[in-house]
Amino acid sequence: MIVADKDILCYKILLNYPEDNSFKSIYRREPYELGTLMVDKLNVKKISTNLGGEYSCAITAGCFHTFAKLKDARKEWKETFNDGVIFNVLRPVIVKCYIPKGTRYYVGTFNYLFSSAHYTSYASKQLKVTKTIISNTDKVSDKNVAR
Numbered sequence: 001m002i003v004a005d006k007d008i009l010c011y012k013i014l015l016n017y018p019e020d021n022s023f024k025s026i027y028r029r030e031p032y033e034l035g036t037l038m039v040d041k042l043n044v045k046k047i048s049t050n051l052g053g054e055y056s057c058a059i060t061a062g063c064f065h066t067f068a069k070l071k072d073a074r075k076e077w078k079e080t081f082n083d084g085v086i087f088n089v090l091r092p093v094i095v096k097c098y099i100p101k102g103t104r105y106y107v108g109t110f111n112y113l114f115s116s117a118h119y120t121s122y123a124s125k126q127l128k129v130t131k132t133i134i135s136n137t138d139k140v141s142d143k144n145v146a147r
Helices: 070-080 084-090
Strands: 008-017 022-025 036-039 045-051 054-061 064-067 092-099 104-110 119-124 126-134
Touching: 008 070, 008 126, 064 070, 064 092, 064 126, 070 092, 070 119
Parallel strands: none
Antiparallel strands: 008 022, 008 064, 008 092, 036 126, 045 054, 064 119, 092 126, 104 119
16 A cells, blocks of 8 residues: 555546436445545455466455546446446446545556456545546546646
8 A cells, every 4th residue: 555645636437316416436336425535434355366376456445446547437438338228327427536645545457347448546545526527528638637
């Protein structure tokens, strides 16, 4: 686990529930409030494997998972929610976030839901969820996203 020496820009795919304009995580349906600092108070749970000499560790609880790059969040969004019916029912959005300076976090690769790709990702104990929702067609790069 690393400690952030500065705020780290990252992205989270959340589900938007239009009936009350709430936001929830994809896997656990945990509520997220935009514009807040979220702290995961659970102990970090890891599953370690060693298959054919390759060691791997998965963080299964106690951290917020995010994408390091906007382009990867967009690719995953397209691959996971490419069915119009699923998209209209689940209403996924990409939200700009920050791992605050001083927060403990992991860096790894993450394959999301049904994805065949592996993207650089973070798992952090704290997450600042901004009010910035990025549509999948916005012309925004990782370098010029304002806070």
